Amino acid sequence: MNCSEFVQGATTEGLQRRDSPPMTHSQRATRSPLVRSLVVSTWRSSLGLLARVAASKRGRSPSTRIASSPLEERANSSARSPSILGSPSPMTTPFGGSKINHPHVRKTRRLTSAVWRDFKPIYRHKILVKAQCKHCHEVFQAGRDVGTSGVRRHLAACEKRSDLHLYVEKMKSSVSSPDASMLKQWNFDQETSRDLLARMIVMHELPFSIVEYSGFRDFVKSLNPLFKNVSRNTIKDEWMKHYNLERSAFSGHLKKYSGRVSLIADMWTSNQTLSYLCITCHLINSKWILQKRIFRFFMVETPHNGVTMFNVLLKSLQECNIEDKLFSMTLDNASVNGTMVNNLRKNLNSKHMLPIKGQLLHIRCACHVINLIVQDGLTTMKGVIDDIRECEVH
Numbered sequence: 001m002n003c004s005e006f007v008q009g010a011t012t013e014g015l016q017r018r019d020s021p022p023m024t025h026s027q028r029a030t031r032s033p034l035v036r037s038l039v040v041s042t043w044r045s046s047l048g049l050l051a052r053v054a055a056s057k058r059g060r061s062p063s064t065r066i067a068s069s070p071l072e073e074r075a076n077s078s079a080r081s082p083s084i085l086g087s088p089s090p091m092t093t094p095f096g097g098s099k100i101n102h103p104h105v106r107k108t109r110r111l112t113s114a115v116w117r118d119f120k121p122i123y124r125h126k127i128l129v130k131a132q133c134k135h136c137h138e139v140f141q142a143g144r145d146v147g148t149s150g151v152r153r154h155l156a157a158c159e160k161r162s163d164l165h166l167y168v169e170k171m172k173s174s175v176s177s178p179d180a181s182m183l184k185q186w187n188f189d190q191e192t193s194r195d196l197l198a199r200m201i202v203m204h205e206l207p208f209s210i211v212e213y214s215g216f217r218d219f220v221k222s223l224n225p226l227f228k229n230v231s232r233n234t235i236k237d238e239w240m241k242h243y244n245l246e247r248s249a250f251s252g253h254l255k256k257y258s259g260r261v262s263l264i265a266d267m268w269t270s271n272q273t274l275s276y277l278c279i280t281c282h283l284i285n286s287k288w289i290l291q292k293r294i295f296r297f298f299m300v301e302t303p304h305n306g307v308t309m310f311n312v313l314l315k316s317l318q319e320c321n322i323e324d325k326l327f328s329m330t331l332d333n334a335s336v337n338g339t340m341v342n343n344l345r346k347n348l349n350s351k352h353m354l355p356i357k358g359q360l361l362h363i364r365c366a367c368h369v370i371n372l373i374v375q376d377g378l379t380t381m382k383g384v385i386d387d388i389r390e391c392e393v394h
Contacts (some may be wrong), residue, residue: 017356045067115148118155123207133158134189188226197237208232250293251320257283260327267300267332275300277309282303295320306339313344323354326361333364333372 025372074093111128122130122139131142131151135158140150192297201208210216217229254261264280279296296316317323326348331337345358354361378385 014120099363114150117153118158119151187338188224190226190228193224193227194230194235195239198242199236202239208235211235249293250295254281254295254325255321257325259283259325261322261345262328263326263328264330266339267304275302275304277312279313281320281322304336306336306343309336309340310343310347313340323348323351326353327355327358328363330363330365334367338362 047303102343116131117141118134119131119140120134121128121142122132125144129141129143130139131148132139133151133154140153140154142148142151197211200206201210211230211232211234218229220229239327260283261283264282266278268278270276277296277298277300278294280292282292282296283292298312302308317326329341329344331341341362345354345361348354349357
């Protein structure tokens with residue numbers, strides 16, 4: 001049966017149905033609009049399939065037919081349309097596939113070339129655009145269209161890289177074979193070495209001026225002659241960057257912390273008779289591990305009375321966003337600290353930020369209390385002790 005015979009038979013069947021007697025109530029129920037739509041959709045899909053099969057047998061594809069009847073065109077379009085009762089299907093492509101309307105997520109390409117051992121990639125919107133030499137810090141174009149030929153030419157002419165390779169070759173000739181294999185993958189980075197030097201100085205509480213000692217510079221030169229000596233001001237600036245980063249990270253952690261924190265504040269006096277206030281924060285993390293951090297250390301201007309100390313402490317709490325998370329404060333047993341805590345308790349109670357109205361806010365340092373007791377006892381017994389010492393002399 002070809003396409004024209006099938007269409008003629010379907011038309012004749014429709015005319016016979018039109019001349020048939022009226023349907024009963026049950027027959028009308030089976031011919032509801034929903035059922036009719038399913039029947040029509042199935043009939044149109046079958047009609048379109050038969051039309052494509054018949055056209056392929058005649059040696060012509062459905063997309064290259066010269067002319068098609070209106071009924072065939074409607075059947076083909078119905079076969080491509082989504083089902084009435086089904087969920088909306090994805091948009092079909094000309095090749096029968098489906099388009100998934102997901103946003104295109106760009107991924108960073110993996111760098112496999114050996115030149116990237118000596119270059120630092122620079123991205124813009126996750127696209128490689130430039131490359132920076134790790135030895136001389138010169139920047140070159142290294143996008144997808146440019147390639148790596150330019151950076152390869154620079155590697156052959158880079159003087160600092162040549163000096164490094166000569167130094168590595170000398171070291172390889174003077175060490176055993178296992179250690180020589182490690183030197184093949186070693187690259188010197190001035191920034192990394194300077195960062196590690198700053199961390200070492202702070203970790204072991206060394207003075208920043210150690211980098212200017214002649215003995216230290218001779219020692220570093222014996223380890224790596226390529227390392228450029230730095231001044232103490234450079235090391236100080238380098239560590240201040242790390243300090244600001246760590247402080248911002250700790251402030252963000254305190255902002256997300258849902259529990260209460262306890263503070264310890266103490267006044268220190270330097271050999272220049274300048275007073276510094278050190279504030280330490282104590283908290284318990286989600287794993288029930290006690291954590292402590294020094295988050296403020298600054299010089300306090302005179303006079304060192306209760307009002308001045310209160311203003312300084314309140315400003316520190318506001319900067320770290322822990323006004324509503326304060327539980328207690330441990331301080332020396334001094335009258336100045338008592339005045340400061342009373343003012344702080346009144347301020348935070350007015351904002352309803354302290355538990356049990358701040359009755360546990362002030363905790364006096366036990367070590368300082370014991371020290372005051374011993375000093376007072378020694379003062380009282382000073383006369384007796386002096387008499388005993390005089391008796392031993394005679």
